[in-house]
Amino acid sequence: MIVRVLCVLLCFLTIGFLFAQSAAVEIETLLASEAVTYAQAARFILEAADVAATPNPGAAFIFAAEQNWLPKRAAPQDAARLDDISLLMMRAFEIKGGVMFSIFKNPHYAYRELTYKRIVYGRTDPAMQVTGERLLAYISRILAVREAAALSVQEEVVARREAIIAEISAMLEQQQVANTTVEATKEGITITLSNIQFLADSAVLTEGEMSKIRDIAGILKNISGVKLLVTGHTAQAGTREGQRRISQERAESVAALLVSLGACKAENVTAVGYGADRPVASNATPEGMAANRRVEITILE
Numbered sequence: 001m002i003v004r005v006l007c008v009l010l011c012f013l014t015i016g017f018l019f020a021q022s023a024a025v026e027i028e029t030l031l032a033s034e035a036v037t038y039a040q041a042a043r044f045i046l047e048a049a050d051v052a053a054t055p056n057p058g059a060a061f062i063f064a065a066e067q068n069w070l071p072k073r074a075a076p077q078d079a080a081r082l083d084d085i086s087l088l089m090m091r092a093f094e095i096k097g098g099v100m101f102s103i104f105k106n107p108h109y110a111y112r113e114l115t116y117k118r119i120v121y122g123r124t125d126p127a128m129q130v131t132g133e134r135l136l137a138y139i140s141r142i143l144a145v146r147e148a149a150a151l152s153v154q155e156e157v158v159a160r161r162e163a164i165i166a167e168i169s170a171m172l173e174q175q176q177v178a179n180t181t182v183e184a185t186k187e188g189i190t191i192t193l194s195n196i197q198f199l200a201d202s203a204v205l206t207e208g209e210m211s212k213i214r215d216i217a218g219i220l221k222n223i224s225g226v227k228l229l230v231t232g233h234t235a236q237a238g239t240r241e242g243q244r245r246i247s248q249e250r251a252e253s254v255a256a257l258l259v260s261l262g263a264c265k266a267e268n269v270t271a272v273g274y275g276a277d278r279p280v281a282s283n284a285t286p287e288g289m290a291a292n293r294r295v296e297i298t299i300l301e
Contacts, residue, residue, distance in 0.1 A: 030132035035079035038070060041088060041135060048139045049092035064088055071107055083107035083126035085135065086114045093142050114138075119145070161301075164189055168219055175215045187229060188301040191216060195290035196250075203249035205257070213254060216297060217261035226264050229298040230255040232273040235289035240275060248273025254295050 030040065039057035042064040046052040052063045061076045069091040071084055087110035090097060095117075101109040107126070114120040119141045161184055168191065169182045179194045193216075197206045205213065220226055232251035234243045251271040259266045281288035 027136070030136065033132035035129040036132050036135050037077050038074045038080045038084070039076035040132075041080045041085050041130065042070070044135060044139065045085075045088050045092050048143065049089075049094075051092050064092070067091065079129045081107070081126065082120065082124060082128050082130050083111040085130050085138075086110040086120060086126075089114065089119070089138060089142060093146070095142070117145075157301075161189060164223075164299075171219050172215070177212050177215050180212065180216075185298065187298045189299040191297045191299075192294055193297070194294045196293065196295050198250055198253075201246070203246070203253040205253060210257065213257050214261060217258050217263035220258070220263040220297075220299070223299065226268065227300040228255070228258065228264050228269040229296075229300055230258070230269060230271045231296045231298070232271070233278055233292060233294050233296070234276050235292045236276045236279070236283035237289075243275030244273055246273070247275045250295060254297070258297070 030036065030044070033040070037057070039061040042060035043054065043057040046054070046060050046064065052060060054060050054063075058076055061070070061074075064070050065074070069088050071087070074080070074084055084107045087105070087107040089095070090101070090110040090113060091105070095113070096102075097109065097113040098116075101113050111120065111126040115124070119138055121141075165182050165184060168189070172180050172182065172191075179196075181192045181194070183190055183192075193209070193212060197209050198204055199206065220228070230251045232247035232249075232254070234247050237243070238246075248271070251273050255269045255271040258264060259269060276283070276292065279288075279292045280294070281291040283289050283292060
């Protein structure tokens with residue numbers, strides 16, 4: 001009973017189509033089945049793999065058969081063999097196999113692969129019939145492994161991002177590049193140049209600011225194939241149209257300088273001016289206005 005309840009709960013949590021009342025009845029019917037048919041197996045596996053959502057087992061079987069994910073001997077209402085179901089799961093979920101499965105892609109090697117990966121578990125035989133309870137357990141195991149793999153990839157991305165941020169921060173500190181910060185944002189890794197100085201009412205950088213851009217360009221050269229988003233921001237001074245115009249021109253000026261310094265290719269950089277629409281501090285104080293008057297260079301992910 002515990003196994004049955006766990007299977008139902010896992011499927012409800014992981015397979016979206018099971019939230020319908022009719023699908024819940026379908027699950028109970030499947031759990032009571034001592035031998036699922038090829039059509040039933042195709043319906044549940046394809047839905048769980050997000051390949052073909054159809055409530056019609058017959059249509060699911062036809063789709064799987066047309067993809068050559070089932071052997072030609074299979075018929076919709078026949079009791080499904082474990083090795084055949086293994087092939088269907090391998091192909092629908094795009095599970096990579098070893099050399100032999102990569103060459104032959106047949107039920108025999110699919111069964112061996114899923115046994116090796118411990119998706120198919122316990123005392124089994126490739127020709128055995130599959131109960132509904134076992135089918136749902138296999139699907140749940142695959143989904144759990146997939147979720148764990150996705151989390152692992154995400155953790156690797158976060159670790160890599162943190163390492164890059166630490167490295168860039170250390171370089172900026174070593175080169176004594178003032179008024180700069182590095183942080184992770186939703187777009188990627190952003191280098192912020194606060195209180196950036198241009199000649200009055202222009203997009204021409206002062207010599208001191210150009211030196212900062214040269215230092216940053218030297219750092220970005222070490223990141224192969226880098227794609228950048230350069231955004232300009234102003235304090236709340238002048239008209240909104242004027243703020244947008246000058247921030248756009250300044251973003252373009254910084255972007256052009258980065259390209260000329262070899263930080264990235266021209267086709268890999270985008271410049272956008274936001275004016276005063278995205279403040280990071282209050283414009284009521286000189287310090288706040290200095291913080292808002294900035295250019296952000298984002299390494300896109």
